[in-house]
Amino acid sequence: MLRQAIQRAAGVVCLAVAALAAGVVAPSVAAAAARPSEAQPAGKVLQLAIRTDGPKSLDPVQGSTTYDNLACAQIFETLVTFSYADPGKLEPLLLTEMPRKEEGGKVWHFTLKPGVRFHDNPCFPGGKGREVVTDDVFYSLKRVADKRNGLKNWWLLDGVIEGLNEFYEQQNAALDAGGTFDYDAPVSGFVKINDREFKIRLTEPVYRFMYTLSQFQMSIVPREAVEHYGKDFAFNPVGTGPFILDQWKPKQSLTLNRNPDYHDVRYPAREEWSREDQRRRLHRPAGERVPFVDRVEFTMFVQDQPMWLEFDVGNLGYIEVPNDYFEQAFDKRTKQLSAAMQRKGVTAHSDQLLDFIFSGFNMEDELLGGYTPEKRALRQAIHLAIDLNEINEAWYQGINVIYDGPIPPGLDGHPEGGRAPVSFRGPNLELARQKLAEAGYPGGRGLPPIRYFTSNNLLNQQLAEMLKRQLAKIGVDLQPQLVDFSTLIEFVNNKKAPMFGFAWGSDYPDAENNLALFYGPNESPGSNHYNYKNPEYDALYERILVMEPGPERTALYEKMRDMIIRDTPYVGSMARTRFYLIAPWLQNCRPTERMWNWIKYLDVDDSKRPGKR
């Protein structure tokens, strides 16, 4: 019976389904000739793009990427931050003023801004967010030391605050022994004066401490929320920021609503803006209270085409210009905005990134490593044979900045015009061949193939082929090893990659951050992936750590830079310039990647939208 039914149905099922499909689709198409009538939120809505699959976590202590930063910086706040008008300058955010130095910078005195409240949330009694107090700061910093949070950011505080390392060891040992991590255990460097005032005592007067406090991972969180939500705190973030999480669809979208109780933060005053920015009228809302918009909607874009098309139809406030679309946005030669974009009222902005793009050598490698004149000559020969300009023109439209040394443009110690007194920048094939001969490999004879590890995306694959071709000119056989990113890190961490393609983005605008990459004790798996060890360099690094900015420190930066160039533990360097397009309806926008809490300064003018969503 069943069989007969199926046999009968089989003959007509396809037609039936076709009819059904047509029946469903046709009226639906007609009904949905416009967008589906979703309930639109009232007020000003700002739509922005995130050009990847977005944040991995909304718990700042577990974050590390720029996209974690972008998301967390809207919800949480740090004690200090960089100024929107002058991103090189620190300013107080949760403090009444910048912390005061005592004992030559070994102790910092903080005063919390009154009236800063956490977002309303069920974790608080009555659901009403309470005021931020000293204990919240200490609790938030202690969280960085808790291994249950992954210790991803422990390096920021490791050895910096008096007593924190002991706390880290004792509490994590207690966890290992099956006990609990006691957040109430004292840290000698945390000195509470009252609920609004406290001091932090450092192990030594490390200048970068203020920069560390500006990192989003140091955001202040309420203990009640962390304990209430446990592992799900990352999905129920509670902070003091200008926006409150409405919905996070991982890898798809993130929507935030305005925090109605946001503390008094004002748009930067006119005099804080540069002349160029004032000419662009960025100072217009000076002194007005922020945030301006009621809702922010981030959409994640793994592919560039949908992001580009969404921007073109007016659905996104600003976008980073993808490489493939550069010539649609700008004149390739003049780098000026294209006429088509200008007609649409789109404006452009460029931002010099604190980038250090390089190909590193493992200084412990039998072939490429070492500090003898021959070993140094081999690395210098490779450096001299590589043409960074060709790479820049071929893959980056010539917009990257090429420079000597590891210090990116805009920071103390960056060589004037990008050219250092000591330089092995190629292409100089004659000198490269000479150096190769000095290394004991005339014409590359007797030199074994060099394995070059890089992550296996299309760009890196093409870049590796170009490097191979360039080095072949002097008789060096480069063998690219394309591996996924985690495998690349594994090889580099285990000191198994003789040569590798990497990049470093400065965490804060101080060359010390880049010079730390060559500090001996930071060897792999630390950030000194070159395993560069030079006692003289290490001693200088320890000196600059406690120095304030000034000519003396800059002179040491330059000396260290030149030492590195001479020893050549890498081939480089390049820094990217990010180009942005800004929609006519987006106001006050000057994108920067040095910090991300500037979304609160943005405003929208719906009258300038081509078609409001």
Added chain:
Amino acid sequence: MWAYVLRKLLYNIPVYLGIILLVMVALRVNDPVAAYLGKNPSPAQIAALRTEMGLDRPFFVQYGDFVLRVVTLDFSERSWEQKRPVGDMLRASVIPSLAITVPALVLTTVSAVSIGLLVSYFRGRLTDRVLMFAAVIGMSISFLVYIILGQYFGAYWLRENWGMDLFAIQGYEPVIDAGGFHSGRWVYYCLLPVLISVIVAIGYDTRFYRAVMVEETGRDYIVTAMAKGASKPKIMFVHMLKNAMIPIITHVMITFPFLITGSILIETFFNIPGMGRTLITAINAKDFPVIQAFTAVFAAVFIASNIVTDVLYALVDPRVRLS
């Protein structure tokens, strides 16, 4: 029949355990810990992370633990990357994938079978040649090209030039929720990806079904039916289609497990949070809990669909006996 199904299920248990074993071994060839380290990790921190991920345990303990979780349908283990329970991730991504793949499969199969019947009816004539030529052209073009052009013309160009906001450039809103099925949302967010999927698959499927139908047209029962004066539509749609059901079922059922895997390219370009995108992200991030759970679910669906296929053969064709 039930004895057969039970026997097949029992036979497939070692196969299933073997699949899980192979995947877990393959995943552990490279160390995933490096992908989850922050800057400047110390060896102690790396060891601590390895312990937290459970990778310090002997392999067969990890294997046994995972198999036990699968048997008890416990997918509460958290993703290393997203820190969400894996079960939540699978549940959240399966509907968006099915919202694309099921309609695409239905439309493709109905269209391809219909065209297959049509061209076999007109075999060797202009209609046959034109449609087969179009099918070959369609098969020769990359999926990526269809997606890029489909997104550009279907969503962007129509809106910019004709003011027709028929399809979203990208994005997805749940088509099924507490409020029921939202056909408007489905049309706006899913129809364009579905149409692209259909266009991509229809060339290959049409050629396949044409070959099946052509083979049937030479059978004795067709000649008999014609001799008895049966109309051509009746011969095509009743006699021929019924007898061609075995290859049709085989073809559809092979596709069936892949319905849940979604399409990585479609989901990535259209920002649809489906299984394909979830899986590829997990693979890139070496997110073992997600990859393992996905494999377990996929293998189970694959085995189940194989058994269902055998049962369907017996139901459709009396000559097939389940033994």
